[in-house]
Amino acid sequence: MWYHKPVINKELLQSLPNLKIVASSGVGIDHLDLNLLSSYSVKLSNTPFVVSTDTADLGMALMLASSRRLVEGHQMAVSPDTEYFPADWLGAELSGATLGIVGMGTIGYKVAERAKAFEMKILYHNRNQRNKEEESAVGAIYCKKIDDLLHQSDFVLLSVNLTPQTHKLIGKRELELMKPTATLINISRGLVVDQDALVEALQNKVIKAAALDVTYPEPLPRDHPLLKLKNVIITPHIGSATKKTRRLMMENMIESIQAGLTGLPIPNEVL
């Protein structure tokens, strides 16, 4: 299964009586009905760990690009109308700023490791607190209440998985708790953010900017306001899009499929 296609529904499962396993590319499984699959005795696997570093790298790339206005800058540098570079054109300093990570799983933690080297102050919000060694290794401070993280962060990065609990986790209320100078970065799933509330917040300068690798849907309709806002960077869900990682994902998927077909324990099985 690649990029969530084909769509797995009752009809499809009924038409494939000998289907034993679905191997899904990537770590997210929010596009799949686990109960439905198990009712047809079809096993499921994903590729959880191999995507982590690339996704963390992209989170950092988006955060750096947004803070320094890289995309706008490039447009200015290549535009046929540019005669000179204005002396008062500024971005925001990333080094030493405060990063709030919402979702400190494998990917969130790798973002923290990277951000620490930029001397960023790191806050995090997670279902469970990480242990002391893990926290001190990256200098991360736990915020039991997401509000505390939102109040203090210059950058808010979302790296949760999509579940009923994280659906629209960031809405109007949360955006209003953020600093007006803050940037929202989303590398999880579009539905974790209330997109309409985000558009309003960006238009009304409730927050400064957003950088999104994921939206709902993907791609957005071509007339969507997010595509027109100057303070938004959107990338086409390329979190794991490197040659090496895609190859590793494929290898993982084949391993899982082979195990599933021969009745052996399945690596990366999702239960």
Added chain:
Amino acid sequence: MSKKVQAMYLWWHKPVIDRELLQSLPNLKVIANSGVGMDHLDLKLVASFGVKMANAPHAVSSSTADTGMALLLASARRLVEGHHIAISSGMEYSEADFLGVEVTGATLGIIGMGRIGYKIALRAKAFEMKILYHNRTRRKEQEEQDVGATYCDNIDHLLQQADFVMVVVSLTPQTSKLIGKREMELMKPTATLINISRGAVIDQEALVTALQSGTIRAAALDVTYPEPLPRDHTLLKLKNVIITPHLGIKTDKATYMITEEAVENILAALNGLPMPSEVLPS
């Protein structure tokens, strides 16, 4: 009015300091530069008028290192191209075969390991990058160990092994066109060249050829020669090039700190005290 001027703060290399200007300001004692590069100044000429000079070396390092990392990541992951695909009216489906190259675990070759180069090494280490560096002088062993950097006495060894080549030298007669046809041909065809130093450190014509022929994979340039480039320059049209308008230190925090450094130097010079970052003609 011109007799009253004792100090000058250069913002973005303006005004241009030439003989005429220096002659018209008889009481000028000090020129402070907003940034670290001094290649736009004729140091001997200024000194011959008895005018002291200062740059701002400390305030620039973090923001310039951040710019270097931003360009490295944006180029590797094809961020600018990706953004255009995501927002363009032509896109009806996601490009499932849109791929970039990995940063984590890749080899970074830093040419010029001064303050800025070292801060880049600190950042790159967190991405588990393997770090090679080439510098006029070798750094202390402890400094090398802290960032896991390996010294390459010969720049060729660095060029042959690096997936990302980051140029962070100051512009001097020795570093002019440091990276030319020969150096680019030594690089891997999958490698990316990132320049955050000065446009003239790279042979721009050779770069165009190298990018068009696939000799190197891509380039990301915060600096060019001139700035901005003429609007019909080939570099502006290549898909595998990101150009940014000399963002190096253009942040609110950095510009404030640079100005503070400049003011410290100016006050010291006017009071006959040692200047924190005086630049002497060498």
